[in-house]
Amino acid sequence: xxPITILEIDSVELSFDERKILQSVYxxxxxxxxxxxxxxxxxxxxxxxxxxxxxxRATHKSVRVNGRYVESLYxxxxxxxxxxxxxxxPSSMKVKEALKWYGVELTEAKYDKLPxxxxxxxxxxxxxxxxxxxxxxxxxxxxxxxxxxxxxTNLAPIYVEALKQHIVEQKQxxxxxxxxxxxxxxLDIADQNYLIQNGxxxxxxxxxxxxxxxGYLPG
Amino acid sequence: MLxxxxxxxxxFWIILHVVAWGGWLAVGAPVxxxxxxxxxxxxxxxxASYGVVWLLMQTFSxxxxxxxxxxxxxxxxxxxxxxxxxxxxxxxxxxxxRWSLLLF
Numbered sequence: 001x002x003p004i005t006i007l008e009i010d011s012v013e014l015s016f017d018e019r020k021i022l023q024s025v026y027x028x029x030x031x032x033x034x035x036x037x038x039x040x041x042x043x044x045x046x047x048x049x050x051x052x053x054x055x056x057r058a059t060h061k062s063v064r065v066n067g068r069y070v071e072s073l074y075x076x077x078x079x080x081x082x083x084x085x086x087x088x089x090p091s092s093m094k095v096k097e098a099l100k101w102y103g104v105e106l107t108e109a110k111y112d113k114l115p116x117x118x119x120x121x122x123x124x125x126x127x128x129x130x131x132x133x134x135x136x137x138x139x140x141x142x143x144x145x146x147x148x149x150x151x152x153t154n155l156a157p158i159y160v161e162a163l164k165q166h167i168v169e170q171k172q173x174x175x176x177x178x179x180x181x182x183x184x185x186x187l188d189i190a191d192q193n194y195l196i197q198n199g200x201x202x203x204x205x206x207x208x209x210x211x212x213x214x215g216y217l218p219g
Numbered sequence: 220m221l222x223x224x225x226x227x228x229x230x231f232w233i234i235l236h237v238v239a240w241g242g243w244l245a246v247g248a249p250v251x252x253x254x255x256x257x258x259x260x261x262x263x264x265x266x267a268s269y270g271v272v273w274l275l276m277q278t279f280s281x282x283x284x285x286x287x288x289x290x291x292x293x294x295x296x297x298x299x300x301x302x303x304x305x306x307x308x309x310x311x312x313x314x315x316x317r318w319s320l321l322l323f
Contacts, residue, residue: 054288074291088289
């Protein structure tokens with residue numbers, strides 16, 4: 001079986017009532033690279049990730065894995081996993097149980113707080129701890145692609161740095177699609193960057209300058 | 220698949236069983252010949268309570284599906300699997316109770 005190396009999305013069109021949210025979207029997410037999507041609040045970043053993953057219906061869309069059209073990415077089985085903005089895991093589930101379901105092993109050496117967290121239930125963790133654990137659950141999953149929707153939200157700076165390191169490490173095995181408003185952190189690690197503006201994606205060749213020129217960052 | 224369905228089913232199994240056993244007790248917990256006449260109404264009661272659970276989850280807890288979707292399972296597959304499991308568990312238990320009461 002040929003290895004999965006590329007995820008492509010195009011012809012995405014999404015409307016809410018009469019308002020067009022996404023149109024003429026094209027994304028190419030190569031494996032072994034980090035691809036970012038930046039954009040203002042409400043521009044359709046999260047919707048686009050859900051459309052890619054197959055959990056949101058769009059008026060039109062084409063999602064392809066290695067050039068092969070797939071109706072629903074998540075139903076392909078172990079091709080991609082998705083970290084939503086909201087809590088992912090059932091609150092009553094223990095951390096170690098959640099990690100086991102996702103096939104993820106965390107080593108104690110790397111996480112000094114792990115022995116205390118591992119036996120707790122998700123609802124017993126702080127918002128930041130839960131976000132960090134769930135981000136790792138998805139990121140370290142044994143799949144070729146991961147989609148991360150605002151993974152740095154609620155994280156203390158030390159966790160942000162740790163998560164950045166993990167993301168960079170994981171690109172040795174995976175294609176990673178990330179969106180977050182902490183644009184400095186994202187630009188630090190991303191290999192290619194897209195901006196969503198007026199419902200359309202733009203591949204940025206000089207991200208920092210273009211983000212200013214296109215009004216995403218103040219001049 | 221079964222372990223995922225079982226885990227999903229654990230979210231709402233209590234309410235389904237309370238309704239179904241409540242229905243059986245409400246008509247006098249029949250175990251004799253009249254027991255056969257109860258099968259169809261109990262099936263429809265289960266289906267109706269299952270529909271309510273589905274509606275509530277669709278309305279208030281759609282985000283809860285994502286944990287399972289990440290494992291490759293659609294909400295439709297989860298609900299169908301859980302419904303089948305619930306039917307098997309309930310009617311097996313009901314039949315066992317009936318036989319026990321008839322024998323002893």
